[in-house]
Amino acid sequence: QVQLVESGGGLVQAGGSLRLSCAASGRTFNYAMGWFRQAPGKEREFVAAIRWSGSITSYADSVKGRFTLSGDNAKNTLYLQMNSLKPEDTAVYYCAARTSAATSGRPAEFDYWGQGTQVTVAS
Numbered sequence: 001q002v003q004l005v006e007s008g009g010g011l012v013q014a015g016g017s018l019r020l021s022c023a024a025s026g027r028t029f030n031y032a033m034g035w036f037r038q039a040p041g042k043e044r045e046f047v048a049a050i051r052w053s054g055s056i057t058s059y060a061d062s063v064k065g066r067f068t069l070s071g072d073n074a075k076n077t078l079y080l081q082m083n084s085l086k087p088e089d090t091a092v093y094y095c096a097a098r099t100s101a102a103t104s105g106r107p108a109e110f111d112y113w114g115q116g117t118q119v120t121v122a123s
Helices: none
Strands: 003-007 010-013 018-025 032-038 045-051 057-059 067-072 077-082 091-098 117-122
Touching: 003 091, 018 032, 018 091, 018 117, 032 077, 045 067, 045 077, 057 067
Parallel strands: 010 117
Antiparallel strands: 003 018, 018 077, 032 045, 032 091, 045 057, 067 077, 091 117
């Protein structure tokens, strides 16, 4: 069983930065981990994903060049550094894990989810 706890959300001005953290407990070695977000009235969408045991990452086009995904194996923690934030980045951000080494952009392919953390970008 895997438990995921996100932190680091908050209110920031457009152009600002935030770093989200996802602390994982349980067996996550060789899992793929990812971040998704969901804005009010919209479907949950892919943000970024990483193969936990390596450095293979993928990003949504909307965040490429602005967001960076990284992991600390010793702390079993996943980070999402978000720079140059825009109002359209406002959403609840969720950390997710899947029991497969392959990254994916589909929420349905992830097996474990955190409770989410709110990110609000003011214009």
